[in-house]
Amino acid sequence: MLVFPNAKINIGLNIVEKRADGFHNIESCFYPVGWSDALEITLAESFSFHTDGIAIPGSTKDNLCTKAYEMLASDYDLLPVRIHLLKTVPIGAGLGGGSADAAFTIKALNQLFDLGISIEEQEQYARRIGSDCAFFIRNRPMYCFEKGDKFDTIDIQISGKWIVLVNPGIHISTVEAYSGVVAKRSAEDLRTILSGPITEWKDRVHNDFEATLFKKFPLLETIKDKLYDLGAQYAAMSGSGSTMFGIFEHEQNLKPDFPHFRLWQGFLK
Structure with a gap:
């Protein structure tokens, strides 16, 4: 079986408060994009996990795909499989x-x-692996809250627009990203803003990680400014970075403008 796990972007990311369990409650819109890995799972005599493409740090037993298999195998007594992952989506990139x-x-x-296994049950399994993992079960635009693992519908009208994702290769850990953040509630409701025209987002839809990470990595702000200079209707950092994205009204080819970075561009669904 061959599937193509796609990335997501955060459109707005408000860090609302720190939780008693050490995590943070957030508010964000998660939106799927077409930048994808390739994942093949086949029956085998014994379990194995293999990767190609971008090198993945850590041992194979700690990989999230391995953890997902072991979790289901424990509950459903699964036969062994061979998992082969072709990794093309950058790691530590906010995607x-x-x-x-x-x-x-x-x-x-x-x-x-x-x-x-029902959709709801699959989401419960995914929540045991990571905060934003459950989003990819339904894999459609959603308003996400609490740890980023609870969802609600959102009215956002950007289907058919062109998106460009620029990854400068800076790895930012979650711990590093949160270290300089002051949690606070936003003065405006994110869902209300995103239901309006994209031309009104620039000064109203924010990623709270940008304030501190732009100081530490000025290149990120430079990329954001360049996306606006090239005509983006909205540009921001995704998640805790370092991927920057710009949303455009019409198709663009910005590869010549960012020759030294990983770049993906395509239409939003």
């Missing part, structure tokens, strides 16, 4: 690539073994 891989592993195993 949720690892979470997507794990969520798509859950969905693929459910289909491969005909387990009959």
Whole structure:
């Protein structure tokens, strides 16, 4: 079975408060984009996990795909499989690539073994792996809150617009990103703003990580400014970075403008 775990962007990211468990409550719109890995799962005599493409740090037993398999295998006595992941979505980039891989592993195993696990149950399994992992089960634009693992519908009209994602190769850990953040509630409701025209987002839809990370990594702000200079209707950092994105009214080819960075561009669905 071959599936293609896609990335997501954050459109707005408000860090609301620190929780008693050490995590943070957030408010954000998670929006799927087409930058994808390739994940193949086949039956095998013994379990194995292999990767190609971008090198993934850590041991294979700690990979989220392995954890997803072991979790389901424990509950459903699954036969062994061989998992092969071609990694193309940058790591530590604010795109949720690892979470997507794990969520798509859950969905693929459910289909491969005909387990009959409901969408809600798949989301519960995904929440045990990571805060944003559950989003990729339904994999559609959602308003996300609490740890980023609770969802509600959102009225956002950007389907058909062109998006450009620029990754400068700066790895930012979650701990590093949160270290300089002061949690606070936003003065405006994010869902209300995003239901309006994109031309009104620039000064109203913010990613709270930008204030401190732009000081530490000035290149990120430079990329954001350049996306606006090139005609983006809205530009921001995704998640805790370092990927920057610009949303455009019409198709662009910005590869010549960012020759030294990883770049993905395509239409939003």
